[in-house]
Amino acid sequence: MNITVRLETEIDHHLVEEVTRCAFAYPDRIERGQIGCPYEHWMVHELRERDGVLELSFVAEAEGEIVGHIICSKAEVRTAEETIPVLNLGPISVLPQYQRKGVGKALITHMIDQAKHLGFGAILFFGRPEYYPQFGFKEASEFGVTDSEGYNYSSFMGMELVPGYLKPAYGGKYFESDIYNDELNREAVREFDRSFS
Numbered sequence: 001m002n003i004t005v006r007l008e009t010e011i012d013h014h015l016v017e018e019v020t021r022c023a024f025a026y027p028d029r030i031e032r033g034q035i036g037c038p039y040e041h042w043m044v045h046e047l048r049e050r051d052g053v054l055e056l057s058f059v060a061e062a063e064g065e066i067v068g069h070i071i072c073s074k075a076e077v078r079t080a081e082e083t084i085p086v087l088n089l090g091p092i093s094v095l096p097q098y099q100r101k102g103v104g105k106a107l108i109t110h111m112i113d114q115a116k117h118l119g120f121g122a123i124l125f126f127g128r129p130e131y132y133p134q135f136g137f138k139e140a141s142e143f144g145v146t147d148s149e150g151y152n153y154s155s156f157m158g159m160e161l162v163p164g165y166l167k168p169a170y171g172g173k174y175f176e177s178d179i180y181n182d183e184l185n186r187e188a189v190r191e192f193d194r195s196f197s
Protein backbone atom coordinates (compact mmCIF):
# COMPACT_ATOMS: atom_id res chain seq x y z
CA MET A 1 0.00 0.00 0.00
CA ASN A 2 1.37 3.39 -0.99
CA ILE A 3 1.12 5.90 1.88
CA THR A 4 1.78 9.60 1.43
CA VAL A 5 1.95 12.13 4.24
CA ARG A 6 1.26 15.82 3.75
CA LEU A 7 0.33 18.91 5.73
CA GLU A 8 -3.34 19.15 6.68
CA THR A 9 -5.26 21.94 4.94
CA GLU A 10 -8.53 23.62 5.89
CA ILE A 11 -10.41 21.54 3.32
CA ASP A 12 -9.38 18.40 5.21
CA HIS A 13 -10.74 19.49 8.59
CA HIS A 14 -14.06 17.67 8.68
CA LEU A 15 -12.67 14.49 7.08
CA VAL A 16 -9.80 14.45 9.57
CA GLU A 17 -12.27 14.76 12.42
CA GLU A 18 -14.26 11.83 10.93
CA VAL A 19 -11.08 9.75 10.79
CA THR A 20 -10.23 10.67 14.39
CA ARG A 21 -13.74 9.84 15.55
CA CYS A 22 -13.63 6.41 13.83
CA ALA A 23 -10.18 5.60 15.20
CA PHE A 24 -11.23 6.26 18.78
CA ALA A 25 -14.72 4.79 18.56
CA TYR A 26 -14.09 1.50 20.29
CA PRO A 27 -16.86 0.68 22.80
CA ASP A 28 -14.86 0.31 26.04
CA ARG A 29 -13.15 3.60 25.32
CA ILE A 30 -16.48 5.38 24.79
CA GLU A 31 -17.83 3.94 28.01
CA ARG A 32 -14.80 5.19 29.93
CA GLY A 33 -15.27 8.62 28.36
CA GLN A 34 -18.83 8.47 29.73
CA ILE A 35 -20.18 10.86 27.15
CA GLY A 36 -21.52 8.32 24.68
CA CYS A 37 -19.16 9.30 21.88
CA PRO A 38 -15.43 9.71 21.37
CA TYR A 39 -14.05 13.16 22.15
CA GLU A 40 -10.67 13.17 20.35
CA HIS A 41 -12.24 14.56 17.16
CA TRP A 42 -13.46 17.50 19.24
CA MET A 43 -9.96 17.89 20.69
CA VAL A 44 -8.43 18.03 17.21
CA HIS A 45 -11.00 20.70 16.33
CA GLU A 46 -10.20 22.70 19.49
CA LEU A 47 -6.43 22.32 19.09
CA ARG A 48 -6.61 24.04 15.73
CA GLU A 49 -7.94 27.09 17.60
CA ARG A 50 -5.81 26.78 20.71
CA ASP A 51 -2.24 25.51 21.23
CA GLY A 52 -2.14 23.20 18.21
CA VAL A 53 1.08 23.36 16.18
CA LEU A 54 -0.42 23.51 12.73
CA GLU A 55 2.94 23.06 10.96
CA LEU A 56 2.87 19.61 12.59
CA SER A 57 -0.67 18.62 11.65
CA PHE A 58 -0.34 15.96 8.96
CA VAL A 59 -2.69 13.70 7.07
CA ALA A 60 -1.79 10.30 5.63
CA GLU A 61 -3.39 9.33 2.34
CA ALA A 62 -3.71 5.87 0.85
CA GLU A 63 -5.84 4.56 -1.97
CA GLY A 64 -7.08 8.07 -2.67
CA GLU A 65 -8.46 8.85 0.78
CA ILE A 66 -7.38 10.31 4.09
CA VAL A 67 -6.73 7.34 6.36
CA GLY A 68 -4.80 8.90 9.22
CA HIS A 69 -3.88 12.11 10.99
CA ILE A 70 -1.44 13.41 13.60
CA ILE A 71 -1.23 16.75 15.36
CA CYS A 72 1.13 18.19 17.95
CA SER A 73 0.49 20.93 20.46
CA LYS A 74 2.45 23.30 22.64
CA ALA A 75 3.43 22.07 26.07
CA GLU A 76 6.12 22.90 28.61
CA VAL A 77 8.32 21.62 31.40
CA ARG A 78 8.48 23.88 34.43
CA THR A 79 11.42 23.78 36.81
CA ALA A 80 12.13 26.10 39.73
CA GLU A 81 14.37 28.13 37.41
CA GLU A 82 12.76 28.10 34.00
CA THR A 83 10.03 27.03 31.61
CA ILE A 84 11.14 24.87 28.73
CA PRO A 85 8.83 24.68 25.69
CA VAL A 86 8.26 21.21 24.27
CA LEU A 87 5.85 19.51 21.90
CA ASN A 88 2.99 17.27 22.92
CA LEU A 89 2.14 14.47 20.47
CA GLY A 90 -1.47 13.65 19.71
CA PRO A 91 -4.09 12.76 19.03
CA ILE A 92 -2.87 10.37 16.33
CA SER A 93 -5.52 8.40 14.48
CA VAL A 94 -5.66 5.73 11.81
CA LEU A 95 -8.93 4.42 10.36
CA PRO A 96 -9.56 0.94 11.83
CA GLN A 97 -9.47 -0.79 8.44
CA TYR A 98 -6.05 0.76 7.72
CA GLN A 99 -4.43 0.00 11.07
CA ARG A 100 -1.31 -2.17 11.22
CA LYS A 101 -0.36 -1.25 7.68
CA GLY A 102 2.33 1.29 8.49
CA VAL A 103 0.16 4.44 8.44
CA GLY A 104 0.86 5.39 12.07
CA LYS A 105 4.54 4.75 11.51
CA ALA A 106 4.58 6.98 8.40
CA LEU A 107 2.84 9.79 10.29
CA ILE A 108 5.09 9.63 13.35
CA THR A 109 8.39 9.40 11.45
CA HIS A 110 7.35 12.28 9.18
CA MET A 111 6.28 14.39 12.16
CA ILE A 112 9.59 13.74 13.98
CA ASP A 113 11.61 14.69 10.88
CA GLN A 114 9.62 17.88 10.36
CA ALA A 115 9.72 18.82 14.05
CA LYS A 116 13.53 18.52 13.96
CA HIS A 117 13.64 20.49 10.72
CA LEU A 118 11.53 23.27 12.30
CA GLY A 119 13.88 23.43 15.29
CA PHE A 120 11.69 22.02 18.06
CA GLY A 121 13.73 20.68 20.97
CA ALA A 122 11.77 17.76 22.43
CA ILE A 123 8.50 15.85 22.51
CA LEU A 124 6.76 14.70 25.70
CA PHE A 125 3.35 13.02 25.80
CA PHE A 126 1.13 10.30 27.18
CA GLY A 127 0.49 7.29 24.96
CA ARG A 128 0.65 3.54 24.51
CA PRO A 129 3.96 2.34 25.98
CA GLU A 130 3.92 -0.75 23.74
CA TYR A 131 3.79 1.28 20.52
CA TYR A 132 6.04 4.34 20.73
CA PRO A 133 9.48 3.02 21.82
CA GLN A 134 10.07 1.72 18.25
CA PHE A 135 10.36 5.39 17.19
CA GLY A 136 12.94 6.17 19.89
CA PHE A 137 10.62 7.42 22.63
CA LYS A 138 11.77 6.66 26.17
CA GLU A 139 10.05 6.91 29.51
CA ALA A 140 10.01 10.54 30.64
CA SER A 141 11.68 9.45 33.90
CA GLU A 142 14.89 9.00 31.86
CA PHE A 143 14.90 12.77 31.37
CA GLY A 144 14.08 13.41 35.03
CA VAL A 145 10.69 14.92 34.12
CA THR A 146 7.47 14.03 35.97
CA ASP A 147 3.87 14.78 35.10
CA SER A 148 2.32 17.90 36.61
CA GLU A 149 1.51 15.96 39.80
CA GLY A 150 5.04 14.65 40.24
CA TYR A 151 4.49 11.09 38.94
CA ASN A 152 6.08 8.84 36.33
CA TYR A 153 4.68 5.79 34.59
CA SER A 154 5.36 3.90 31.39
CA SER A 155 2.76 5.77 29.31
CA PHE A 156 4.51 9.09 29.95
CA MET A 157 7.22 9.23 27.29
CA GLY A 158 9.54 11.60 25.53
CA MET A 159 12.26 12.17 22.98
CA GLU A 160 14.90 14.85 22.54
CA LEU A 161 14.93 16.25 19.01
CA VAL A 162 17.98 18.34 19.83
CA PRO A 163 20.51 16.31 21.86
CA GLY A 164 20.70 17.56 25.46
CA TYR A 165 17.64 19.80 25.08
CA LEU A 166 15.95 18.29 28.15
CA LYS A 167 19.00 18.54 30.43
CA PRO A 168 17.80 21.79 32.04
CA ALA A 169 14.36 20.15 32.42
CA TYR A 170 15.73 17.61 34.92
CA GLY A 171 13.56 17.72 38.06
CA GLY A 172 10.82 19.57 36.20
CA LYS A 173 7.10 18.96 35.80
CA TYR A 174 5.29 18.58 32.51
CA PHE A 175 2.24 20.66 31.60
CA GLU A 176 0.19 20.11 28.47
CA SER A 177 -2.08 22.68 26.85
CA ASP A 178 -4.97 23.71 29.09
CA ILE A 179 -7.23 21.98 26.61
CA TYR A 180 -6.19 18.69 28.24
CA ASN A 181 -6.67 20.00 31.76
CA ASP A 182 -9.97 21.81 31.39
CA GLU A 183 -12.94 19.85 32.65
CA LEU A 184 -14.08 17.99 29.52
CA ASN A 185 -16.99 19.99 28.20
CA ARG A 186 -19.32 17.04 27.68
CA GLU A 187 -22.23 19.07 26.33
CA ALA A 188 -19.98 20.82 23.79
CA VAL A 189 -18.56 17.45 22.71
CA ARG A 190 -22.01 15.91 22.31
CA GLU A 191 -23.22 18.93 20.36
CA PHE A 192 -20.13 18.83 18.14
CA ASP A 193 -20.56 15.09 17.61
CA ARG A 194 -24.08 15.58 16.21
CA SER A 195 -22.61 16.85 12.93
CA PHE A 196 -20.99 13.44 12.32
CA SER A 197 -22.66 10.47 10.74
Ligand SMILES: CC(C)(COP(=O)(O)OP(=O)(O)OC[C@H]1O[C@@H](n2cnc3c(N)ncnc32)[C@H](O)[C@@H]1OP(=O)(O)O)[C@@H](O)C(=O)NCCC(=O)NCCS
Pocket residue numbers: 023024092093094095098099100101102103104105106126127128130131134
Ligand atom coordinates in the same frame (compact mmCIF):
# COMPACT_ATOMS: atom_id res chain seq x y z
C1 LIG B 1 -2.16 3.42 17.54
C2 LIG B 1 -2.25 3.70 16.04
C3 LIG B 1 -2.03 5.19 15.78
C4 LIG B 1 -1.12 2.90 15.36
O1 LIG B 1 -1.14 3.13 13.97
P1 LIG B 1 -1.06 1.92 12.92
O2 LIG B 1 -1.04 2.50 11.57
O3 LIG B 1 -2.13 0.95 13.24
O4 LIG B 1 0.32 1.26 13.30
P2 LIG B 1 1.52 0.86 12.32
O5 LIG B 1 1.02 -0.02 11.23
O6 LIG B 1 2.26 2.07 11.89
O7 LIG B 1 2.40 0.03 13.32
C5 LIG B 1 3.77 -0.22 13.12
C6 LIG B 1 4.18 -1.31 14.06
O8 LIG B 1 3.87 -0.92 15.38
C7 LIG B 1 3.38 -2.04 16.12
N1 LIG B 1 2.01 -1.73 16.58
C8 LIG B 1 0.98 -1.17 15.88
N2 LIG B 1 -0.09 -0.98 16.67
C9 LIG B 1 0.27 -1.43 17.86
C10 LIG B 1 -0.41 -1.49 19.09
N3 LIG B 1 -1.66 -1.05 19.25
N4 LIG B 1 0.25 -2.02 20.13
C11 LIG B 1 1.51 -2.46 19.99
N5 LIG B 1 2.21 -2.39 18.86
C12 LIG B 1 1.60 -1.90 17.80
C13 LIG B 1 3.45 -3.20 15.24
O9 LIG B 1 4.69 -3.83 15.46
C14 LIG B 1 3.43 -2.60 13.87
O10 LIG B 1 4.10 -3.38 12.95
P3 LIG B 1 3.48 -4.81 12.46
O11 LIG B 1 2.01 -4.59 12.20
O12 LIG B 1 4.27 -5.06 11.25
O13 LIG B 1 3.74 -5.75 13.58
C15 LIG B 1 -3.58 3.24 15.43
O14 LIG B 1 -3.75 1.87 15.66
C16 LIG B 1 -4.81 3.98 15.96
O15 LIG B 1 -5.23 4.98 15.39
N6 LIG B 1 -5.43 3.46 17.03
C17 LIG B 1 -6.67 4.04 17.58
C18 LIG B 1 -6.44 5.40 18.16
C19 LIG B 1 -5.34 5.39 19.18
O16 LIG B 1 -5.29 4.55 20.05
N7 LIG B 1 -4.40 6.38 19.04
C20 LIG B 1 -3.21 6.46 19.85
C21 LIG B 1 -3.47 6.79 21.25
S1 LIG B 1 -1.93 6.79 22.17
